[in-house]
Amino acid sequence: MGMGGSGIIFDEVCHTYRPRRGRPVLALDKISLDVRDREFLALLGPSGCGKSTLLYLLGGFMPIESGSITTHGKPVTGPGPDRGIVFQSFALFPWKTVRQNVLYGLEKQGMPRAEREQRTKELLELVHLSAFADSYPSQLSGGMKQRVAIARTLAVDPGILLMDEPFGALDAQTRALMHEELLAIMQRSPKTVVFVTHDVREAVYLADRVAVMSARPGRIKEIVSTEKPAGAGSEFLQTPEFAEKVEHLWGLVRDEAIRAQDAAH
Amino acid sequence: MKAAALRYLPLVLLAIVWELAPRLHLVDASALPPLTAVARSWFSLLVDGDILFNGVSSLLNLLYGLIGAIVVGIALGVLMAWYPTFDVFATPLVRISYPMPKSALIPVMILWFGLGAGSKIASVFMGCLLPVILSTYNGARGIEQTMIWSARALGASRWQVLREIVLPGAMPEILAGVRNALALSFILLVAAELLVGQRGMGYLISFLGDGGVYDGMFAAVLTVSAFGFFADRCYLLFMRWMLQWRE
Numbered sequence A: 001m002g003m004g005g006s007g008i009i010f011d012e013v014c015h016t017y018r019p020r021r022g023r024p025v026l027a028l029d030k031i032s033l034d035v036r037d038r039e040f041l042a043l044l045g046p047s048g049c050g051k052s053t054l055l056y057l058l059g060g061f062m063p064i065e066s067g068s069i070t071t072h073g074k075p076v077t078g079p080g081p082d083r084g085i086v087f088q089s090f091a092l093f094p095w096k097t098v099r100q101n102v103l104y105g106l107e108k109q110g111m112p113r114a115e116r117e118q119r120t121k122e123l124l125e126l127v128h129l130s131a132f133a134d135s136y137p138s139q140l141s142g143g144m145k146q147r148v149a150i151a152r153t154l155a156v157d158p159g160i161l162l163m164d165e166p167f168g169a170l171d172a173q174t175r176a177l178m179h180e181e182l183l184a185i186m187q188r189s190p191k192t193v194v195f196v197t198h199d200v201r202e203a204v205y206l207a208d209r210v211a212v213m214s215a216r217p218g219r220i221k222e223i224v225s226t227e228k229p230a231g232a233g234s235e236f237l238q239t240p241e242f243a244e245k246v247e248h249l250w251g252l253v254r255d256e257a258i259r260a261q262d263a264a265h
Numbered sequence B: 001m002k003a004a005a006l007r008y009l010p011l012v013l014l015a016i017v018w019e020l021a022p023r024l025h026l027v028d029a030s031a032l033p034p035l036t037a038v039a040r041s042w043f044s045l046l047v048d049g050d051i052l053f054n055g056v057s058s059l060l061n062l063l064y065g066l067i068g069a070i071v072v073g074i075a076l077g078v079l080m081a082w083y084p085t086f087d088v089f090a091t092p093l094v095r096i097s098y099p100m101p102k103s104a105l106i107p108v109m110i111l112w113f114g115l116g117a118g119s120k121i122a123s124v125f126m127g128c129l130l131p132v133i134l135s136t137y138n139g140a141r142g143i144e145q146t147m148i149w150s151a152r153a154l155g156a157s158r159w160q161v162l163r164e165i166v167l168p169g170a171m172p173e174i175l176a177g178v179r180n181a182l183a184l185s186f187i188l189l190v191a192a193e194l195l196v197g198q199r200g201m202g203y204l205i206s207f208l209g210d211g212g213v214y215d216g217m218f219a220a221v222l223t224v225s226a227f228g229f230f231a232d233r234c235y236l237l238f239m240r241w242m243l244q245w246r247e
């Protein structure tokens, strides 16, 4: 990694939640992590270890109290269209049609009307939703909603894509289809991706590297490379290398999950 | 067809009982004039222009007060939900004044604004303000954090988020609150008109009642009720149109 840093650098980032009632919760404890430019990094860890918190800090949605996060050498100080985010709960604007949802970010960028209509059309084709352009989110299935959310985020062409368990609410078949679509999209326009998941197989299949977090307070426990042979498709899921990586990561996550449970008792 | 007929059956029965009870001397005709007498009286009030004159006066005062309450109430509700300092200051005031009977405000408004239209408009305004504030506040607080973050990440400023995400996101609650305010506005306006002034449907009711013109009084009461019902129906249609994105 070069000086000044391409990609994302977390430097000793801590985060404490201070709820109005109850005592403060140390969610992240001195997280240091480098994400390379155009790398697909998955974050694995037991529930409550601070994965979402890490993503929200990188998104600029919460103030960074201690330590620093930089993207392409610039410190994160607030949200911005250079970092797109996709949530498990889709977070679509329900009073806007599919088309209007995708248009929203382009309007904020000040893109001329004809151009943004054209781009929206292309994006809806990309996620196979052209036929539903004028539907409202309430009329779509979960998988379709998440494809709208992805199209909406990709519309403004962020260099960095943050995904917080984006496929966690979907059934297994839909999830497998979404994996293929996401990989295809990444092939067409590569981005730096930070992808939070509970699903070890998903992490190994999609990511270039998988970072495993420890039970709360969250630290980075281990980073495992899961680089696949160039051009590997879904047949990679059948290989012994894949099974081996999944097995190894499962072990790490299981240890932490048990520790998290013990700590709760 | 059958269902519609069944729906209006109770109304028809009520009309028949209303007509027959005084005619058969089951009740005193001055306490409850027969429906046909009320209808005749209504036509003469209409032809004389009494209903038009007083109805328009009522309608205007109602609209001024209600629209003012909607605009100010939505603005205050959103500000309270969005700015914590504002919230700390305003929420206790709202909580304390919420259970107060709104009609108790009318004499105060008369004291402040005199016997003209001002006190009527102010009564409607003050009474309708709280339900609009509260529903807006609850609606705005109920919006998913992730929706707001999504908008911010797409490049919206805080002000744009307020106008383009928080306001429409709170719309279902706001519309429900405004419906309550609409019903309240009729109550408050007629009550205020009964107390002060020389015009308005409330004034017409008390004028006819004091003069012993009971069939006319009933005609005026029925007119106000029909008006309230009609306004609510129209509002429901508007609400359904506004919320067509909800399945």
Ligand SMILES: Nc1ncnc2c1ncn2[C@@H]1O[C@H](COP(=O)(O)OP(=O)(O)OP(=O)(O)O)[C@@H](O)[C@H]1O
Residues within 6 Å of the ligand: A017, A018, A019, A025, A026, A027, A045, A046, A047, A048, A049, A050, A051, A052, A053, A054, A216
């Ligand atoms: N708003 C909040 N107020 C107080 N504590 C919070 C808040 N949000 C999160 N926490 C705490 O911070 C810790 C980390 O939360 P976070 O949501 O980042 O975990 P996570 O790894 O994303 O969990 P999951 O896998 O269940 O989504 C948790 O233990 C949680 O209890």
Ligand SMILES: [Mg+2]
Residues within 6 Å of the ligand: A051, A052, A053, A164
């Ligand atoms: Mg989470």
